[in-house]
Amino acid sequence: MSSFEIETKRRRALFKKELSLRKRTSPHFSRHYEDIVDLIGDPLQWPEHICSVRRTKMCSKHVGQTEDFRRLLITPCIKHPLRFKLTLFLLSNGVPADIILDFYKANGSLRDESAERSVKALTKAYCNRTLSADFVSFDLTRARWENLRGEPLTKRQK
Secondary structure, three states, X not given: OXXXXXXXXXXXXXXXXXXXXXXXXOHHHHHHHHHHHHHHOOHHHOOHHHOOEEEOOOOEEEOOXXXXXXXXXXXXOOOHHHHHHHHHHHHHOOOOHHHHHHHHHHHOOOOOHHHHXXXXXXXXXXXXXXXXXXXXXXXXXXXXXXXOOOOEOOOOOO
């Protein structure tokens, strides 16, 4: 087994450890986390290239917590750009807006009323289709990056 594979397994184990700790300390979080998992599947089954690994033309590398969708999902107090990225990912994979908001509250992802208003505005814009179609997200069903029109990204756009 290469050192790269070992690091990938280590990151998966860290996620499991963090998740287990969060579930033990907060049954409220656990219930809302399971709602998300029921809708979009177990994060441990998500493709590694949206979680802990980024592949480029030249090589594969491990990414930090802010680029790992798995870790973002259970991170409390996430800032606006990351919350925007995660919310768009959840919405584009079929998670209803009210479940996302309840999950964020249970996870402690919303620091104040401004953060809650931001999530509500984003979900409203997404549902009303007033959000720019140039934003991209990963579609778990099709296993590809897409813009909000559902068109796959070209290699140049990635």
